[in-house]
Amino acid sequence: MKILDWYILKRYLTTFFFTLLILIPIAVAIDISEKIDKFLRNDDLTLFEIANDYYKNFIIYYANTFLPLALFIAVIIFTSRLANNSEIVAINSSQISFTRFLYPYFLGATLVTIFALFMNHFIVPNSSKTRKEFENNYFKKQKYEDRTVRNFSLQLNDSTYIFIQNFDLKRNQGYNFSTETYSGLKLKYKLEADNITWREQDTAFRLLNWKERRIFNNIDSISTGNSKDTTFAFTPKDFNYKSTYAQEMPSGELSEFIKISKKRGVKNLNAYLVEFYKRTSLPVASYILTLIAVALAHKKRRGGMGVNLAFGISIMFIYVFFLKVAEVLGAVAGANALLNVWMPNIVFGCLAIYLYFNARK
Template identity: 60%
Template sequence: MRILDKYILKKFLSSFALVLILLLPIAIAIDVSEKVDKFLRHSDLSVGEIINDYYVNFIIIFGNTFMPLALFIAVIFFTSKIAGNTEIIAIHSAKISFTRFLKPYFIGATLVTLLALIMNHFFVPNSNKIFNEFSKKYLKKKNYSQDVLTNINLQLGPNDYIYLKSYNSKSNNGHKFSLEKFEGTKLKYKLMAENIRWIEKDTVFRLNTYKKRYILNNRDSIESGIKLDTLLSFSPKDLVNVDGLAKEMTSFKLIEFINQAEDRGISNLNTYLVELYKRTSLPISTYILTFIAVCLAAKKRRGGMGVNLAIGISLMFIYVFFLKIAEVLGAGAETNSLVMVWLPNMFFGALAIYLYIKNAKN
């Protein structure tokens, strides 16, 4: 590695770290000002719990979220500075092409991308889980309606279906339960219960006021009772189709969950797929944003660094805006979630290629 590469890479990483370190305390200060009254309402809540369970995970979650923004600002900042000092002109005078000039940026972007990928797929989900549990316990108002799911239909296998009129995910109680087993198009068995409850310590469901119906060739056999503890091939988490659940699972567990859900016939898994694809698309955007930032800042402009920062931050907000729209559209039942999640990267990737070609010619 040349002295020039080491110089630029050192500037790249130190500027990135500096911007990230500056952004996080601002975010923490804003959050503390909003949450301090809620913390004080709980006399049993210690400062250590607030720091360990809330703000440590806050830093992990939001630090990971801020990475592309911090990198973009950092690259524009130090590249504009060396361009303003005519260092880039000296580099080109030494017969170093713009493509060769990008090498240390590529190395730096690779290091940040790898860090973001590891964080997204393995560490952030666990932080989300602890952070959300703390928020539910101490910061959010209790809302009964959010815990109650209604009219649940679920396919457990090729021929097995369940239905629940309602299910309370907090108390793990359900009402008007039925399980149907088919052979082809013919119903062969049906289990019904007025109430169903998940017994976690025994990992079984308890059915109250139940009825079993066996459909035979010439007659039906009916069995009924007051209470029945039985194993069923699903668990309470399979009934909950929410974005929060996806964010709390590591990628391996999320893929396993999606595969199981597909086998059980859940109709719309795009919320989970968006979360899975986003964990890769966001880190990869680091490359795109880095090259856009270099191309914008590599030329000395009238107005200096301020103009480059204004253009760069504007582009960054447009990217974030497109990303949020893509996430919402990608979660829809009729859309291709993979295409929607990667669409902002495709659009800004095309912009990066255009800016690169323009700079390489000069």
């Protein structure tokens, strides 16, 4: 690697981390001003808990969120400085092509991408879980929340299905429960109960007014009873499909959850798929944003860095807008979550390629 490459890579990473370090304190200061009254309201809350349980994880989450913005602004700032100081003119005079000039930029983008992938898939989910537990304990007012699941069906394996007319997740009690086992298209076993209750201390379900039917070749066996304790390959947690939980699962756990849920016949998992795909698409955007920023800022302009920043922030605003729209559309039932999540990268990737060929001239 040449001295020039080290010079650009060092400026790339230094300006990126400096920009990120400017944005984070601003976010923390705004958040403190909004939540100071809530901190003071909780007499049992210590300064260590606020710093360790909340703001440590707050910084991790928002540093990851601001990463594309910090990267884009950083590349525009230091590339504009290179152009204004006529350093890029000197580089061009040395017969270094624009493509070769991009080499240290893409090396820096690779380092940022690897870091962001590690954060998105492993660190941020665990951090978000701790932060949201803190928020639920100290920030959110206690209010009634309907936690009843209605008309819920689940496929436990290739041949077994369950159905519950309604289940109260707070009381762990449900009504009109049934489970059926098939051999091909033929029903082989059915168990019904008027009432089903989860007994956490026994890790078992209690059925009331139950009826059991076993189907053989020439005869059926029917049993009934008032009360029966039994186990199934599910717990009440499997009834609660909320997209917010996806943000708290490491990618391995989230992938396994999606796989099992598909097998169980859950109809709409797009919110989970969007979260899973987004963890890869956002880091990869580092290459696209880097190329766009260099193509915009590599020439000296009248107005200097301010003009480049104005263009860059406008493009960044449009990118974030497209990103949020794509996430919403991708979470809709029946939509192609993978295509929607990657659509902003595809569109802005085309823009980056156009600016690249235009800059080569």
